[in-house]
Amino acid sequence: MRNASRILAYQLRDVARNRWVIAYAVVLLVLTEALFRLGGDAGRVLLSLLNVVLILVPLVALTFGTLYLYSAREFIEMLLAQPVGRGAMFSGLWCGLALPLSASLVAGLGLPFLLHAGEGGLPLHSLVVLLATGVLLTLAFTAIAFLVALRFEDRARGFGAALLLWFACAVVYDGLVLLVIAVFGDYPLETPLLILSLINPLDLGRLLLLLDFDVAALMGYTGAVFKQFLGTSLGLTVATIALLGWTGVPLVLGFRRFRARDF
Amino acid sequence: MSAERPAVDAIGLTKRFGRLEVLRGVDLTVPSGRITGLVGPNAAGKTTFIKALLGLVRPDGGQLRVLGHLVNGDERYRRGIGYMPQSARFPENLTGSEVLDMLGDLRATTAARDLELLEKFELEDQIGKPVRTLSGGTRQKLSAVMAFLFRPDLLVLDEPTAGLDPIASGIFKEKLLSVRARGSSVLLATHTLSELDELADDVVFLLDGRVRFHGPTEDLKRRTGAPRLEQAIANLMRERAS
Numbered sequence: 159m160r161n162a163s164r165i166l167a168y169q170l171r172d173v174a175r176n177r178w179v180i181a182y183a184v185v186l187l188v189l190t191e192a193l194f195r196l197g198g199d200a201g202r203v204l205l206s207l208l209n210v211v212l213i214l215v216p217l218v219a220l221t222f223g224t225l226y227l228y229s230a231r232e233f234i235e236m237l238l239a240q241p242v243g244r245g246a247m248f249s250g251l252w253c254g255l256a257l258p259l260s261a262s263l264v265a266g267l268g269l270p271f272l273l274h275a276g277e278g279g280l281p282l283h284s285l286v287v288l289l290a291t292g293v294l295l296t297l298a299f300t301a302i303a304f305l306v307a308l309r310f311e312d313r314a315r316g317f318g319a320a321l322l323l324w325f326a327c328a329v330v331y332d333g334l335v336l337l338v339i340a341v342f343g344d345y346p347l348e349t350p351l352l353i354l355s356l357i358n359p360l361d362l363g364r365l366l367l368l369l370d371f372d373v374a375a376l377m378g379y380t381g382a383v384f385k386q387f388l389g390t391s392l393g394l395t396v397a398t399i400a401l402l403g404w405t406g407v408p409l410v411l412g413f414r415r416f417r418a419r420d421f
Numbered sequence: 422m423s424a425e426r427p428a429v430d431a432i433g434l435t436k437r438f439g440r441l442e443v444l445r446g447v448d449l450t451v452p453s454g455r456i457t458g459l460v461g462p463n464a465a466g467k468t469t470f471i472k473a474l475l476g477l478v479r480p481d482g483g484q485l486r487v488l489g490h491l492v493n494g495d496e497r498y499r500r501g502i503g504y505m506p507q508s509a510r511f512p513e514n515l516t517g518s519e520v521l522d523m524l525g526d527l528r529a530t531t532a533a534r535d536l537e538l539l540e541k542f543e544l545e546d547q548i549g550k551p552v553r554t555l556s557g558g559t560r561q562k563l564s565a566v567m568a569f570l571f572r573p574d575l576l577v578l579d580e581p582t583a584g585l586d587p588i589a590s591g592i593f594k595e596k597l598l599s600v601r602a603r604g605s606s607v608l609l610a611t612h613t614l615s616e617l618d619e620l621a622d623d624v625v626f627l628l629d630g631r632v633r634f635h636g637p638t639e640d641l642k643r644r645t646g647a648p649r650l651e652q653a654i655a656n657l658m659r660e661r662a663s
Binding site: 160161164165168169171172173175176229230232233235236237238239240241242243244418419420421 | 438472475476477478479494495496497498499500502504506509510511512513514515519523524526527528529
């Protein structure tokens with residue numbers, strides 16, 4: 159554990175100076191500020207940011223996460239030749255990615271709300287839910303990114319796989335749900351759709367946000383099923399646990415690859 | 422000092438990458454307190470063997486002891502090892518001194534560090550800069566400093582002088598001889614055989630994943646009837662071919 163935190167400390171310094179992490183925070187900041195200036199009150203800005211969080215966060219976590227692990231290869235090699243175990247190395251690396259990305263997200267989205275708090279009040283609860291969902295999505299998709307990068311030796315293929323995965327979660331999945339509903343519309347679909355929503359971490363994030371914001375119009379089919387069958391509070395709990403599972407399982411699988419790997 | 426446990430003791434070490442058998446049963450005992458040269462053509466398995474010593478590559482079979490410790494996934498034995506890879510790359514945004522500090526933190530050692538090479542390479546004014554701005558040669562020098570930093574019992578060097586200029590390379594060789602005098606063991610993989618002529622007490626010749634010769638440099642020259650190591654190795658390869 160001591161070594162893991164030491165690796166983390168140095169990784170944090172390395173990543174914090176990385177231009178992309180800084181750019182990520184700045185883009186989110188500018189975007190949020192722009193939404194405020196375009197005349198929205200805090201509630202409307204939050205609603206607009208919903209889709210930003212759902213689309214952008216997984217994309218950044220997946221692409222940046224895979225590239226990060228590929229470019230850390232030499233660093234990993236150097237440290238593993240030192241008295242450093244693979245468990246410490248792996249946890250230090252992942253935290254060194256997930257923490258700065260989460261911090262960028264919280265700072266980039268949160269700061270404008272603090273700045274504009276005087277104008278129309280601060281919808282604290284909804285803001286916290288938005289940020290927490292963003293962080294959960296960051297954790298899950300960085301874990302998945304690690305698994306992808308460890309699965310593919312080749313950088314280009316790994317990066318391609320990460321993009322495909324994002325596309326599948328963000329676009330193909332919705333089409334799939336529609337298709338299922340269109341084809342099997344005459345059957346009771348609640349249970350299959352519940353299961354379907356659990357296999358897509360991005361949809362789980364969407365469920366979390368929409369259940370809490372209670373915007374039925376944006377909810378989509380899986381959201382409606384979730385709300386109808388689990389109710390809001392149980393639905394939130396199930397979605398949160400499932401999303402944490404999407405962090406834990408890829409991390410365990412990734413570590414098994416990492417431990418057996420030749421460097 | 423030479424009566425101690427061997428620095429490296431490998432028995433029947435095997436490793437394959439897919440269909441490629443890289444190590445086909447390496448039996449090798451590297452004595453302590455000597456400089457052992459590891460030579461062989463490209464793809465003979467030198468780097469794979471070295472990486473197995475460091476636990477970077479997991480062997481498929483056989484047994485490997487380094488400094489008396491069984492290599493089995495426990496990382497502590499590596500405290501005694503200084504390693505210099507073929508081409509060292511570092512976290513790009515850290516400075517040289519941050520990298521050196523990090524290595525010290527990871528070992529949690531209070532022992533005085535060996536910074537002689539840092540002075541002799543005149544790197545003091547370079548290590549405050551981010552590593553990404555350093556030239557390839559300067560990185561190689563930094564990597565050399567790192568290998569000697571904690572006064573290791575075993576130095577594992579993979580083509581160490583390949584990126585060094587002649588002056589730096591001379592300083593490096595001097596340093597090697599001085600740590601041997603202090604009792605450290607050195608395993609030195611290289612293609613520069615003239616270098617081994619100056620430095621190596623023993624030579625290990627690796628070919629197709631097996632040890633084909635291991636013994637004092639002088640024995641090899643005598644056996645092959647060659648005055649220089651370069652010819653001796655060439656003769657050895659020809660001997661095998663016929």
